[in-house]
Each structure stands twice: as C-alpha cells, then as structure tokens.
Amino acid sequence: MPHTESAPDTLRQCDSLITAAAEDLAAGRYRAVLGELLRAGVVESILDPAAGVGNPARECCIALERIARHSVELAEAVQVQALAANTIRRHGSDRLWSALGPGLRTGEILAVNCMSEPNAGSDLSALELTAVRDGDRYRLTGYKNWAAHAAVANELIVYARTSDAGIGGITAFLVPADTPGVRVSAPFEQLRGLAIPVSDIVFDDASVPAERILGRRDRGALVSDILVTQGRLGLAACAIGLGDAAYERALDFAGSTVRFGQVLIEHQSVGFTLADMATGLTAARQLLYHACAGFDRDPLTSTLVCAQAKLFATDTAARITADAVELLGASAYLPGEPVEHSMRQAKLLQTLQGTNRIQRLTIANRLRTDAER
Template sequence: MAEAYERLLAEIETMVADEVRPISAEHERTETYPLGLVRRVCEMGLPALVTGRPAVPHPTELFCMAIERLAEGWVALAESVHLQTLATCGVARHGTADQREQFLEDMQLGRTIAGNCLSEPDAGSDLSRIATVAELTGDTYRLNGVKTYVGHAGVAGLLNVYARTSGGGLGGITCFLVDADTPGVAVQPPEEKMGVRALPTAGVVLRDVEVPASRVVGRLNRGMIVARSFFVQGRLGIAACAVGLAQAALTHATAYARKRSQFDRPIIDFQGVSFLLADASVQIEAARQLLYRACREADTGGSQVEMLAAQAKVFATDTAMTVTTNAVQVLGARGYTGAEPVERWMREAKLFQIIEGTNQIQRAAIASRL
C-alpha cells in the first residue's frame, strides 16, 4: 500500500478514536451537526480524491477505505463526507470553467457544504416523475417545486437542484447550482428520522427562485447525465459506510460476549452466540472485498463498474442490517436499550438499504445486466 494511503488512514483512525467516538452518541441525541469535523475530514482531502486529480494510484479505493473507518466511529460523519463528495461531483465533472473556479475548491474542502435535490413527493425511485419546473425568461430561470429528503438541508450553502426544463421523462431535466439563501428557497424543519439524526434531512420548497442561466450544470435537458455521473460513487460510498458500521457492531458484540457470563461461563462459549459472530465476520470480509473489487474497477475504468457497485451496495448494506440486528441479539436486554450503541447502529443500518437507490432498485439493475 502506498505511503499516502497509510498516512491518511492512520490520521483518520486517530481522529476517530480521540475525537469522533467520544462525541457521537451525544450529537445523535441532540441532533447536532458536526460541521467542524466534516470540514476537517474534507481538508484531509477526501472529496478531492474522487472529484479532483489525485496523485494516488487508486483514489476511489482509498476514499472508501477512509469512509469505512469514519463509519466505524460514527455513521453521520461518514455519510456527511460522502454526501459532500457526491454534491461536488456535478461541478467537478460537468461544471464550466467559471463554475469550477468559483465553487470547486470550497466544496472539496468543506468550506461550502452542499446537497443534492433529486427526490420529490412523487419522484423517489422513479426520477422521471420530477415535476419541479424551471422556466427561462431572458437569461434567468425561475424555479418552482418541492424537493424532499434533502441531505444537508439547513446546513448547506449550495444545492444542486434538478428541475424540468422540457417535456416528460428522464430527458428534459436540468441541474442547477442554487445558493441556499436565494429568495424563494424555504428549507422545511428537519425530518424526525429513525437514525443518523445528527445529519439533517429536510424538504426544500422552491417558490419563484431566480437562478441565472450561468448556474446550469452540464447541458440543458441533460441533468440526468450529471446525476448518473455520481450514481456509482453513491453506491460505493454507502457500501463503505455499511462495512464500517457492521465492523463496529461485530467488534462491540464480540467484546460483550467475552465479558458477559451466564450459566457460569462467558456467553461466547455458547455456539448459538459464537456462530452469530463467526457468520458476521465472514459476511463483513466478503462485503469488504467485493467493495474493494468494485473500487478497483472504478479506478481502472473497467466496464463492470456499475454491476459491481450495485452488487457491493446490496451485499454490504444487507450485511450491515443483519450484523447490527444480531449484535442487539448478542447483547440481550442491554442491546435493546440506549445503554449500548448497538440499537442505534441497527437503526442506522436500515437507512443504507434505502438511500442511493433502494436495494430493490439495485437488484433490478443487477438482474437487467444478467
């Protein structure tokens, strides 16, 4: 492994142990966004690994290894850095020279927090139902519509808003870079979520929001090309979050099973418990290797990247769900209470089966390639 890999991963591991683990539970309880930590991780160069021109040989793999370690400490932090990276992809890969000059560095370094506004009340898995409209008058677009479940809403300064500029279907959608403080942009109160509460998710209402034509990202009516350019990264980043979370649950459940005694022996001596842990270790390692395989395909421009990224997303997130659920089982009553983090991790794992394309949508994509 290159020296740069080791340095970055060691830096993140130290940060997770010293600064992240001690505060994560309290931030989740108070629903406090960790802006300072997100910025620090961005300054370490994570978003730039996949949105810039990194000098390391396998930047996607390094990015996912780093996200995995962050998620092992705190999912909301890992997920926020992942989201920031996805929200930067549009400008990095499709932005004009002026847009890149004006926004890219601040986004990569987390000085400007950004979000992606794709989902709407009638457009979840089916983005062809996007109904937010953008009408051109002179050289200004006027945006009207409702966006739902926008990650970073309320803390983001910039929003990538996908709106309809022509016809129906997936064609006719355009991506706009909108300042969150533009008149007419109204961020709704944060959703009351099952988990990952420190990272705000909210609806965004757009009413006569004026956006200059110079803020179109990519080509007019080709916004889905912009969105598709980060779908693979979205799957890989969530798979990395899931592997890290599952690893945290296995480590915690194993330590507990060694120390908790019933019937005069540690519960890890019962096969009913130890086989849950053994299966978890198998599934996590398999998920991790599938993720790294998919990352290498991304880093080498391989033709199987979409298939592998979907497979890794499904397998890693289903693994995280199983492993965190079984971790609660291993901890018994304590696992079901807030005295231990495993109930929170179980709630957090559920998110990964839903976002960045639900696992059913991933399976449909895999099946269509078979």
C-alpha cells in the first residue's frame, strides 16, 4: 500500500538505486551508499529552500518512507545526514553553509548530531560536557555517546554547557571530527542487520573557533528543539515504510496460503487483522502529513503534533510487524524472511529521538499547559 503519487520524480526513477544501495549498506559501503542517494536528490527538498518545494518536510518524509520499504537502516542513515545538514543550514553562518553545504548535500561531507551523554539522554538540561571560552575559541571537554555514523563523519554537532543556567546554558558547536583532542570510538557491535555505525566520542580540551557556534551562545536548546521535532517526523516516515512492507508481506502470505481448507485471508480473524493493519497505516500517514504541514509553517509551534505523529506511527509499526510475524508463524524465522527483523527494527524506532514514553510526556505536558491557560 505504498503512497507515492506526490513523491518527487527523482524517487520514481531510483527504486532500483534504493534496492542496490540497501544491499551495499549491508555490505559495509556506508559513505558510498549515502552519497549515491543524496546525489539522487532524495532529501533535497529540505536542504535547498530555493528549489521552491511547497511542502519540504512532507516531500522528505515521502522519500524516507519509500526508502524504508526497502531498508529501514538505509532510511535511518539518510535521516541522520539530513537532520545534521539541515541543522547547519538553519543555524550556521552563511560562510559555514557556503563552505560545507555542497558536500553535505552530496555526501562528500557527513555530519552527525552529538547530544546524548551517559547521564543525559532526552534531558538536555543534564548535559555535562563543557565548553570554556578561550579568547576567540572554546575548549570542549567531556563525553558523548550513541552518536550515529560518528565513526565516518567529518563534522560533529556538539551540544555543550557554556553556563550553569540549566537548559538555558547549552550551546551548539560544529566541531571538525579531526580536531585534536576529539577521539571517536570504534563502532559498537549491534543486533544483526543494524548497519549504521554508532560510537562514543571523547572531547579532551578540543579547541573550536567561536565562529563555529550554531545559533547563539546559550541558545543551543532552540537548535536542539527544531532538530528533535524534525527528527520525529523522519522516524514516523521510516516506521510507516517499515510497517507498509510488513503489511504487504502478510497480505501476500495470507492470500496464497491455505489452512483448514480455506485461503488464510478468508478466515475472519486474519481478515480483521489485515484490516487493522491497513487502517493503522492510513491513519499514521495522514497524521504524519498533518504534522509535516505544521512543521513547515512553524517548527517551534509543531512540537505537539510531531510528537503525536512519531508516537502513533512507531506504535503502529510495532503492532503491524508483530502481527505479521504471528500470521507467518514459524516461517517468519526462516533465513531470508524479513518480517522478524522488521519487528525488532520497529522496537528501535519506538526508542529513537526520545522513547515513546518521552513522546507521551511531551504530549501530556503540552496538554497540561493548554488546560492552564
């Protein structure tokens, strides 16, 4: 049930590229694969406002959904690059974007957001990595973890504490990965099939020019808010693509398998399960597009609906992939069968960019604020 009628022409022309890229990503050609897709323009709508795309967030999510139908790992990799590049475009100086933008758009330069720390995940106010002013530079000292594709990145977007004012004392820096004092660990071993390299990063008195601040000093929370909000849209799109592929696999299996003298789909309970899958996907997609429209109007006022879109889409994907495994039975665990891997990936999507418990907390806090007005 893929939804493609409004997708960019570049996507209609590159399904074979996406399929080949997914295979190459699994083989470890990470930078090359990202470059191929980025040069095909799959996320150009959000990186080039001059292109005149009326709904850039929606067009980007359509691209991510389409990629995720083939490989959610590949879609996540594209999402990581798109988020970092768009953060630099939005908040960096014109000089920075002029120097880095072309490479970020083609994949020659990879960038990554470095936010999480051992004692600070979704709670930005708990960040401990410090940035101390030293003339026209800052010296960064501390530790970041769970940095996706940091091991192959050229630029690191680092959130550091520049004052003791809690969340109001955070500043975002763009740090070259080869800066002396920056050490990126080897990628972690992860569950089978998770192809995105994830690393820890140590900053040991790493010196960064003040001109590489993104946004303003002590206003890094604003940079983070926009990034996280946009990231939730991308994860919702990945979840819909993942769920759609699992639904199609379950539908095909149910329509071609005979049990108790009937095609499986003719059993009412199976038909009802497939109906719920299809309905959930349609609802998730429409909520995502509604959230994208809100983000394109004003990212700062779309926090609620973007959290709702991420929550609903990833929960829907988790339910659909689990139901697909149950419908396929033991055959779901045979080599080459993708649905059990999809079920584990759906659980990961519920965790990224703030777990779904954090999404519910975000939504509940906004509802409480609205009720107090």
